[in-house]
Amino acid sequence: MNYYGAFRTWLSGHTSPYVLSMFRILFGLFMTYQILDYFRIGLVRNMFVLPAINFGYDYLKWLKPLPEPVLNIILGLLLVCAVCIALGVFFKWACRIFALGYLYIFLLDKSIYNNHIYLFILLAFLLSFTDAAKPLSVTSRKYKVESIPNWQPFILQAQIIIVYFFGGIAKLKYDWLFRCEPIRTLIENIPDTHVLASMIKNDFGISLFNYGGLLLDLGAPLWLWNRRIRKWAIIPIILFHILNSIVFKDIGIFPFVMLVSLILFYSVDEIPIIRRSWGKVEASKKSKDITLIKTNSKPGFNKSYLYILIAFFIFQLLFPLRGYFLPNDMDWTTIGNRFAWRMKVDTREFKEITFTVMNNQGQTAKVEIQKLINDMQILNLFIDPRSSMDFAKMLQQEANEMNIGSIRVNGTIRVGYNGREPQNFINPNQELTSAEYSPFKTIEWVYPVQ
Numbered sequence: 377m378n379y380y381g382a383f384r385t386w387l388s389g390h391t392s393p394y395v396l397s398m399f400r401i402l403f404g405l406f407m408t409y410q411i412l413d414y415f416r417i418g419l420v421r422n423m424f425v426l427p428a429i430n431f432g433y434d435y436l437k438w439l440k441p442l443p444e445p446v447l448n449i450i451l452g453l454l455l456v457c458a459v460c461i462a463l464g465v466f467f468k469w470a471c472r473i474f475a476l477g478y479l480y481i482f483l484l485d486k487s488i489y490n491n492h493i494y495l496f497i498l499l500a501f502l503l504s505f506t507d508a509a510k511p512l513s514v515t516s517r518k519y520k521v522e523s524i525p526n527w528q529p530f531i532l533q534a535q536i537i538i539v540y541f542f543g544g545i546a547k548l549k550y551d552w553l554f555r556c557e558p559i560r561t562l563i564e565n566i567p568d569t570h571v572l573a574s575m576i577k578n579d580f581g582i583s584l585f586n587y588g589g590l591l592l593d594l595g596a597p598l599w600l601w602n603r604r605i606r607k608w609a610i611i612p613i614i615l616f617h618i619l620n621s622i623v624f625k626d627i628g629i630f631p632f633v634m635l636v637s638l639i640l641f642y643s644v645d646e647i648p649i650i651r652r653s654w655g656k657v658e659a660s661k662k663s664k665d666i667t668l669i670k671t672n673s674k675p676g677f678n679k680s681y682l683y684i685l686i687a688f689f690i691f692q693l694l695f696p697l698r699g700y701f702l703p704n705d706m707d708w709t710t711i712g713n714r715f716a717w718r719m720k721v722d723t724r725e726f727k728e729i730t731f732t733v734m735n736n737q738g739q740t741a742k743v744e745i746q747k748l749i750n751d752m753q754i755l756n757l758f759i760d761p762r763s764s765m766d767f768a769k770m771l772q773q774e775a776n777e778m779n780i781g782s783i784r785v786n787g788t789i790r791v792g793y794n795g796r797e798p799q800n801f802i803n804p805n806q807e808l809t810s811a812e813y814s815p816f817k818t819i820e821w822v823y824p825v826q
Contacts, residue, residue, distance in 0.1 A: 387530065390523035392644040393511050397464075399532070400508035402636045403499060404462025406629050407474065410496070411455040420447040423485060428748040429770040430485040431756055431763045433714075434815060441484050450477050461503070464513020471504035486763075487756040491719050492630035495539060499637075501688075502531050505681060529640050531685060535692070536637045537597045542696045542717035544593030549707075549721065552586065557794035558723035559586040562624070572622060585619075589720075592616050600641045607646070610638060624720070703818045708793065708825050710760045711815055725792035726758050733771060734784040743771065743785075758791055761802050761813075761822045768808030785809050799826050 414420075424430060424441040432439060441447060454477050460470035478497050482488065506528040509515065551557040560582050566573055575581055592613060599609035617631040639647060699712025706712035707722045731743040745754060749767075756763050768785035775783045785808045789801040806821035813819060 387525065387527040389526045391526050391529065393507060393522055393524040394644060395639055395642060395647065396506060396508045396524065396529050396532075397510070397512040399636060399640055400464065400467075400503060401462050401512060403503070403633070404458055404460075406633050406636070407458035407496060407500070408455065408462060410629060411451060411458055414451055415455075419481075420444055420451060422750055423488060423752070427485075427750055427753055428774075429753075429767060431487055431753060431760070431766055433483060433486050434762070436483055439480075439483055447481075450481065454478055454481075461500070464509035464515055467509035467513070468504045471500045475500040475504070485753070486714070486760065487750075487753045489714050490628075491539075491717055492628060492633070494715060495535075495630075496633070498535055498692075499532065499633075502535055505531065505685065531689075532637070533600070533640050534689065536634070536640065537600065538692050538696075539634075539717050540593050540596035543719050544590060544596075546716070546718040546721045547590045547593065551794045552590065552721065555794065556582050556586040558720065559589070561723045561725075561795045562720070566623065570623075572619075576623065585623075588612075589616065600638070603646075606641060613638065702815055704815070704822070705825065709819065709822055711762070711819075722794055724758055724794075725798065726755070727790040727792060727798040729754065729757060729787070729789050731764075731767065731771075731785060731787045733775075734786075735775075736781055736783075757787075758789060758801065761819060764789065764802055765808050765811045765813060768811070772809045783809070793825055796826060799823065 421444065424447060425444045430441060442450070454474055457470040457474035457477070460466050461474065475497050478493070478500070482493055482497060507522065507524050508528070510522045510524070547553075552559075563576055563582050563585065566577060568577070576585065595609070596613065599605050599613070614635060617635050620627060621631040696716035696718075699706030699716060699718075702712045704711045706716075707718065713721075729745065731745060732740050733743060734740045745757075753763075757767065764787050768787070771785055772783055775781065786804055786806065787802060787808055788804040790798045791801050792798040800823050803821040803823065811821055
């Protein structure tokens, strides 16, 4: 059997646009909430204006925050785009501008890195290739009833499957499989007053979360893409995300976006509410002899779009694997673990962080870290040794501007990793302004996990 040919034929087949449009509406509403929350917490000022430094990514340190008024305008534009996505107005351009603007904000400081935000950006980008705004939008009156090619919901399904798959692969490590970490530490740190404390703060609850999460992540691709299985598998998947939202308070709207994304895997006849609406449309079409419009009979709008999507998914499949080929422990050093869907694979108990400077006369002083960077950036120093090096170089630059001359910067960072006893993260004797780093070489001044 020619599976490739059958798959291409299926991609060019047509399906109802209503499921994808419902996802578009809910996604737009969630993104509207997300951007409004950024205004509420003062993201621009607290993250990009007040700190003395922003911790950039490797090869992207040239990317700097624009002036505060411009950043607020960009955030406002993202809010407008999110509303437009929900309403289906200027839809494709709204998706593209939202993805690009959000990506810019996201890349300004790795302290705000979050797999969930990365996913939101990718979903907005992929939606821009679809006709998700044709029905169920404020502009839908000017369109007749339409169908869409199967490839349009498929590209969004594929992105969701990638998240589950790599999230499962990330858990295939010693700590997760044999020590139930970091789940054990995360659950044991839940207050006894928590609504679920009595049910999950025990060995059974810990094992259920630990191995159940692993099984769900690895099984989701098979379950969701198999029509016979998914009607039953949907129950544990829904429970999994609801429990995550209750137990883990630091994951924001992610569980709910993942819950909403589940409708992408269902056809119209599998969702009662949409099935009834679609049935009425079909009946109306027959009574009025309206011709069903098909947006395209080919698996792509044009060749350039097809090439973009192929390159996109090649990147999504290969880039998360880079950490396995780099010499440093990707979860301990975070070198290679971002943009790889390695979610909840470690936890750290932050014990101590101090930086000291010494001038040419041998005088030493402790750095008042809290006056220079915010709490999220301090947490980033506990997990990313490259940021300690960048912080030291920022102190050296300030010393030069104050005509102090060269200084020596040393740091002491002690953390407990996945329930282990606290240990030094970096060598406290390492002079950080002259520290060497390459993602392709072992960082000698970073201590390995004990």
